[in-house]
C-alpha cells in the first residue's frame with residue numbers, strides 16, 4: 001500500500017498538444033511566444049540581443065560595500081559616463097539598486113576593449129541594458145516567455161505540500177489551487193489518502209520553468225466526495241465554478257486559521273480533559289502557537305468581543321440571519337475588533353492564545369446555525385449565487401471541454417490499481 005501511495009504522474013508538456021481547448025484560457029501577453037519559429041541555431045547565437053560571435057561576455061558581482069562606479073573606473077569607463085549613467089538610470093532602474101553578490105554581465109566588443117554595455121537582471125522576466133558608449137543609454141527588455149499547459153496528480157501521505165513536491169510542483173501553487181476550490185475543500189486540513197488532479201499554466205524562459213500562470217481546472221477527492229473547479233471567462237464573468245455553475249469562491253472559509261492541527265473535533269459526547277466528565281464539545285479546536293492569526297471565516301459584524309471564565313477572550317460574529325461564528329481562548333483581539341465592527345472574510349480578528357479554560361494554545365471555533373451549534377465541518381455551506389440562467393449554456397460547453405481534459409488525467413490510486421489488475425490478468 002505504502003508503495004502505491006507514493007505513485008504519481010506528471011503528464012507535463014505533452015498535454016498541451018492533446019488538450020487544444022485550453023488555449024482559450026492562455027493569458028495574452030505581448031511578450032509571450034507560443035511558438036518559436038526561428039531556428040535553434042539562431043537563438044543560440046544571441047545573448048541579451050548581442051550576437052555571440054562578435055561580443056565578449058563576462059560575469060561580475062558587487063561586494064557588500066562596493067559600488068558599480070568603482071568597478072567601472074577600473075574597467076576603463078570614463079567618470080563622465082558613470083555620472084551620466086547614474087543620473088539617467090534612476091528613471092528606469094538605478095545602478096545604485098544593483099544587489100551585492102547578484103551577478104551582472106559586462107559586454108565588450110572584443111576581449112580587451114572597455115565595456116560596451118552592462119546587463120543586469122532584476123528578475124526572471126526582465127533584463128536591463130546600460131550602454132556605455134559615447135552616448136549613454138538604457139533599455140529595459142521584457143524577456144519572451146512561453147506558457148505551457150501542464151497537468152499533475154497526486155495523493156496526500158503526510159501533507160499537501162509534500163504531495164505537490166512529489167508531483168513536481170512547488171507549494172506556491174497551493175494558494176492558487178485554494179483560490180479555485182476553497183468553498184469545497186479545506187486545504188489546510190487535508191487527510192492522508194486525499195487525491196488531487198490539476199491542470200495549470202507554467203511559464204518557461206529558454207526551456208526553464210520560472211513561474212506558474214493560472215490554474216485552469218482541478219479536482220480534489222476526499223472522504224466527502226470528489227470536488228471540481230473549472231475556470232470560466234467571458235466579457236462579464238471570470239472565475240472558478242463547480243460543475244453546476246456555482247462560484248467555488250467560498251461564502252465561508254473552512255477553517256479560521258492556516259497551518260494548524262485539529263486537536264479536538266466537534267463531539268456531543270466528549271470526555272472533558274479538565275472537568276473529567278462527559279461534556280459535549282460543540283466546537284472544533286485548532287491547535288497552533290500563541291500569536292497565530294485567527295481570521296473571520298466570512299463577512300459579518302462583530303456582535304461580541306469580550307471575556308468569560310470558560311471562553312477566555314472571544315469574538316462572536318454575525319454573518320447573516322442564519323449563521324454566526326465564535327472564536328474562543330484568544331491571546332488578544334486584533335486592532336479595532338469590538339462590538340459593531342464590520343469584518344470581511346479572511347480578515348484577522350485576533351491571535352491564538354489559551355485564555356479561559358484551555359490546556360494549551362488553540363482556538364475553539366464554534367459555528368451557530370439558527371441559534372444552534374453545529375459541526376461546521378459537516379455543513380454544506382450555502383453556495384454563492386450561481387451563474388444566471390442565460391449564461392449556463394455557454395458555461396456548460398466550456399465546462400465539458402475542461403472536464404474532458406481533466407478526465408484524461410488519472411488519480412495515482414486509479415493508475416496503480418489498473419496496473420495491479422493488468423498484472424493479475426496475465
Ligand SMILES: [Zn+2]
Pocket residue numbers: 264281283284285363364365
Ligand atoms: Zn473547544
